[in-house]
Amino acid sequence: MESGLKIRFWGTRLGVSTPGKATLEHGGNTPCVQILSGKKLIIIDAGFGINALGETLATHRGLDIHIFFSQFLLDRMQGLPFFLPIYFPENTIHLYSPHKTDILQKRLEIFFDHNYSPFEGLHKMPANIHCHNLTRQAMIEGFKTDFIEVNHGAKMAQQNPLAGFAYKFTFGKDVITVVAGHEAIDSDINQRLIAFARGSTVLVHDAAFPTKNLQFTGWGHSTIEQALSNAAQIGAGHTLLTNYAPFVTDAELHQVMRRLRQDPRFTGTGFALAKENTEYDVVPLIKRAAG
């Protein structure tokens, strides 16, 4: 029985978009992930990737759209003004984070601020906008939704007390955990995340840096190897790596993957580098991993 659950990556690039041939396969738009089940859809982060997602909904009206923010960093929010459904008053857009709604709104407002944009404020946009403060598990669009704090980096934490979050969406017996920004170093917070995500059908994990010597430590992001180490401990059915640092090319990613595919620590699980504009069916992913 196919669950029909799909994951689609619309933006896989951290920090700043990197349009160009060197990043064409794995993507150059800032982060945006979509989880779909039939007509129900959940969006995680609103980087520039969300624009192309919005184009698929451009002719629909009366939409209820649910967007979860993993962090309130520029690259996770900057696409929202270019999300076409926000231009129609018949649509409702629900914005979620475990932070208080006034924080959520304040952080998003800079993209609708008259000084930085042609807009007059988030709530002046035509769609109905509702900000939600997630405080515990909730049923949203038929997904049981849960969250946990992640490690947003020792250096980042000094300047930014706003935690980052991973989300877990359970639909029937499938569990998708999205760890969009997290520095997976050995720590209590990482152990709690592993326990939270244990047994995920599909794990989406931050893999910003190809190797340790290219890692900016304390910036709140993982190497591919750290992400796979987490995936192994989580026992994920399949892992999709994403959110690459701006300097990383497709060729560099492939080179690292060739090495890691031979690594005995990771041979037991299925994993792949997420590709932008690519849809992954959850059930076949798992079958392939098991086979």
Place this chain on the structure above:
Amino acid sequence: MGFSVKLHGVRGSRPKQHKDLLGFGGNSTSIEFKVDEDFYLFLDGGSGLAARGRELTSIPPKSEFHFLITHTHWDHLLGLPFFEPFFGNNKVVFHAATTKKSSFEKLFAGLMDPAHLPVPITEFKAQFAFNVVHPNVCYKIGEHVKIMTYQLNHQGITLGYRVEYKGAAAVVITDNAPIEKANWMGESMQQDAQGRGAEFENEFNAGLVQFLAGADLVIFDTHFTEATLKPDWGHSTPPRALAFCKQAGAKRLILFHHAPEDMDPAVEAKVKSVITDAKAANIEVYAAQEGYEWKVA
């Protein structure tokens, strides 16, 4: 060496990665004026600036940077926090207008707010300085680079820049809606117009012609075509850009600020739409292409 203009980002509104637009490029506005001086000269800081910063690193050959800022919409700023020379002990001067509500210094601080910056603020070791510029001024950076400004018709205050060096002139008009028959004016322009209607329109258009006069290279906003033009969005079209260049006796026109919706063939079509008229006026016309460097002098 000499004087050239390199395009690091040519896209309007936002950067976009897409396989069908890479011929002209998907990065948002970033332009570099290459001069034989002991500083670098950039215009705006869209996403195209990030890759240029990786070439320069935090220890670039020259340690002084000047940025001409046209206006503070996100597509013109979002590459700044990722420009590696800012991570080194370099000197950076922003030349920008002050809007009615806020100085560029304040808006830059807003951009670099640690609460939303994806980079640790402690990485920024450069010294930042701010030079407030007004419309219609003329001044020099260093001894030899002459800068002139002109206020454009866009939201807030938006400046066009004319850079003169080694006897040649390059003019950049990133965002500018046509002003004609009282169609639409940005709020700063409305203030200047003070209800003078047609008189102000003529004055503005004549002023722009003068600003472009005899330029060797004109980079001009052609976000729209005549068919797609939305005047209140603050952007122009190829025929409008060409008309100004003709009157100004400019030599080369580079169509710029490509709409994110426009794939490579649509950009090519914009050039085709004006090439015959341009030839007749002895003006070369091209579409702005990311990575291309135009020799000016």
